[in-house]
Each structure stands twice: as C-alpha cells, then as structure tokens.
Amino acid sequence: MIVVLKPNISKKDETRVVREIRRLGYKPHVIHGVERTVIGAIGDERTHHTLETLITFPQVESVMPVQKRYKLVSRQAHPANSIINVRGNLIGGTKFHVMAGPCSVESEKQLLKTAQAVKAAGATILRGGAFKPRTSPYEFQGLGTKGLKILAKARQETGLPIITELLSEDHADMVAEYADVLQIGTRNAQNFQLLIAAAKTGKPVLLKRGLSMKIEEWLLAGEYILAHDNPGLMFCERGIRTFETYTRNTLDLSAIPIIKNESHCPIVIDPSQGAGRAELVLTMCKGAVAMGADALLVEVHPNPAEAWSDGAQQLSLEGFKQLMAAVQPFIAAAGRE
Ligand code: PEP
Numbered sequence: 001m002i003v004v005l006k007p008n009i010s011k012k013d014e015t016r017v018v019r020e021i022r023r024l025g026y027k028p029h030v031i032h033g034v035e036r037t038v039i040g041a042i043g044d045e046r047t048h049h050t051l052e053t054l055i056t057f058p059q060v061e062s063v064m065p066v067q068k069r070y071k072l073v074s075r076q077a078h079p080a081n082s083i084i085n086v087r088g089n090l091i092g093g094t095k096f097h098v099m100a101g102p103c104s105v106e107s108e109k110q111l112l113k114t115a116q117a118v119k120a121a122g123a124t125i126l127r128g129g130a131f132k133p134r135t136s137p138y139e140f141q142g143l144g145t146k147g148l149k150i151l152a153k154a155r156q157e158t159g160l161p162i163i164t165e166l167l168s169e170d171h172a173d174m175v176a177e178y179a180d181v182l183q184i185g186t187r188n189a190q191n192f193q194l195l196i197a198a199a200k201t202g203k204p205v206l207l208k209r210g211l212s213m214k215i216e217e218w219l220l221a222g223e224y225i226l227a228h229d230n231p232g233l234m235f236c237e238r239g240i241r242t243f244e245t246y247t248r249n250t251l252d253l254s255a256i257p258i259i260k261n262e263s264h265c266p267i268v269i270d271p272s273q274g275a276g277r278a279e280l281v282l283t284m285c286k287g288a289v290a291m292g293a294d295a296l297l298v299e300v301h302p303n304p305a306e307a308w309s310d311g312a313q314q315l316s317l318e319g320f321k322q323l324m325a326a327v328q329p330f331i332a333a334a335g336r337e
C-alpha cells in the first residue's frame with residue numbers, strides 16, 4: 001500500500017504513522033518529496049490488518065493499494081488466453097463462437113424450432129432461460145425444472161451444448177446436472193455465495209456484468225470462481241445502466257479491450273440485453289467481433305412479438321440467419337474462424 005501524508009507534516013506526526021504501519025505488521029519505507037512524504041508499506045493484506053484504516057489519521061491524505069486486488073483472473077497470473085472447453089467447443093481460442101436461443105424456454109416446440117434454426121445458421125451453443133430473474137414478481141418466472149428438461153432434449157436432438165441461468169444456490173447441483181455452462185445473471189453478479197456454489201459444480205461459468213458494476217468489481221466477482229478451483233470462467237458484458245434511456249442499457253464495448261488486457265478469461269458480448277432493441281443487435285455484434293470479443297450471446301425467438309420475455313430485443317429465426325452471414329466478414333477480419 002502507498003500512504004500519502006498531508007503537506008508540511010511534522011516529523012512527530014510522520015513517526016506516528018510509521019509506528020502504526022509497523023504495529024499493523026507492515027514494513028514502512030519513507031520517501032521524502034519536496035512538499036510531501038509518501039510511505040510505502042510492504043506486506044500482504046490477507047495476513048495482516050488492512051491499512052485502509054490509516055485514513056482515519058488526521059495527518060494521512062490517502063491510502064492506495066499498489067497490487068491489484070484480483071490475482072487469479074489477472075493476465076499476470078496467466079499470460080496466455082484461457083480456453084474454456086464446452087463439450088468440445090473451445091471458447092477463447094481461434095474459433096469464434098455464437099451462443100443463441102430464446103430469452104426464456106417457453107415450450108418444447110418453441111425451443112426445438114429455435115435450436116434447429118440457430119444450429120443451421122452456425123450457432124455452436126444453445127441459450128435459454130429456465131429460471132428467470134424478473135424485475136416484477138407478476139411476470140413470467142420461467143418453466144423451472146421443466147425448462148431444463150426441454151433444454152436437455154434440445155441438446156439431444158441438435159448436439160448443441162446448453163447455457164442457462166443459475167438463479168439460486170439451492171438449485172446449483174440440479175441446474176448443473178442439465179447445463180453445460182452456468183450463466184450468472186446481471187442481478188446476481190455480486191451474489192458471492194451463488195458464485196461460490198456455481199464454481200463448486202465444476203461447470204464453466206459465464207458471469208454477466210452487474211447493472212452498475214465497475215470493471216474492477218466484475219473482475220473481483222470472477223476471482224471468486226477461480227479462487228474456488230473452477231478455471232472455466234467467461235466474462236459477459238451485457239450493458240450497464242447509465243443516464244441514457246434510448247437503449248435498455250448502454251453496451252460498454254470498451255470492456256472488451258479492458259478485459260483482454262487485465263484478464264486471460266474469454267469475453268462474451270450480449271448485445272440483446274445490451275441494446276434491448278432487435279434493430280441494433282447486428283451492428284453491436286459487428287463492433288464486438290471487430291473489437292476482439294471471443295463469443296456472442298444473442299436472443300432468438302420464432303416469433304419475437306409473442307415472446308414471454310424480452311420480445312423487443314429478440315431476433316427472428318430469419319433475422320438471426322442474416323446476422324450470422326453479416327458478421328462473417330468481421331470474424332474473418334478479426335483473424336478468427
Ligand atoms: C438473459 O440473458 O435473458 C438475462 C436475464 O440476462 P441479464 O442477467 O444480463 O439481464
């Protein structure tokens with residue numbers, strides 16, 4: 001940690017801070033500048049008291065960490081890109097992946113029809129919510145276990161692995177029995193007990209960014225997965241809440257180069273929740289591919305106007321087919337297959 005003292009501090013005040021740093025178990029290194037004194041405190045916060053309390057000293061101006069708070073998700077810990085194996089589909093490698101399917105599983109017919117269409121168009125993973133996190137308790141909450149069974153059937157018929165949301169710790173083992181990837185939704189992105197439960201299933205985890213989550217908080221949430229011995233973490237940017245209301249959320253594509261710099265884990269972009277409007281999805285996908293995303297997560301429905309959730313942002317089967325063709329040159333230009 002770096003402890004910056006206020007300007008023109010007396011030697012006696014400086015000594016008090018130095019003594020406190022030692023008392024807390026750290027080694028102080030005092031650097032006298034022209035106006036200010038800065039103290040480097042060497043030690044590990046996991047085995048010592050936190051130094052942040054030093055800010056309560058009247059002579060201290062600020063206390064800043066030098067080391068990053070996340071370790072296992074960081075590029076420093078693992079310089080090569082992590083590749084996540086989802087039933088033989090390698091996410092984060094040279095092949096670009098598209099996960100597609102309805103927001104919610106509504107019926108066997110709806111899901112099978114969508115699964116076959118997205119597969120034919122080139123999607124490699126099938127999405128579909130069985131447990132839905134809805135803002136209002138009066139909205140469709142998902143088919144639950146029945147939805148999971150329908151997803152398993154669609155996998156059997158198409159060979160597509162499935163990604164579905166894990167909403168509760170209580171469901172972790174049950175959802176993991178059906179799912180190939182567990183999705184942690186934006187509303188649960190900092191539900192640490194849920195993250196731990198997801199990690200412990202051993203299934204790959206796709207961690208959505210929280211609605212108002214800073215990148216550092218997102219990386220730290222991801223750290224929970226790796227710290228619980230699950231290397232299968234993927235980050236997913238799905239739009240954050242800003243002052244803008246034209247779109248449902250503001251899709252922060254700058255998350256792509258930032259996650260790529262900071263972490264070795266794949267980054268997936270969800271332009272459906274991101275824009276909330278079907279007509280914007282294709283352009284967002286092109287941008288995401290060009291900027292180096294590893295995969296897309298796109299909502300597709302046989303009849304978006306009649307969808308039980310997120311109708312405005314879902315693509316029709318034909319719309320998805322067109323999207324796949326239109327992003328192809330961008331995938332090639334990004335050096336991916
Ligand atoms: C979804 O993918 O349908 C969903 C609910 O996502 P999010 O958690 O990003 O809102």
Ligand code: MN
Nearest residue numbers: 103273299310
């Ligand atoms: Mn949705």
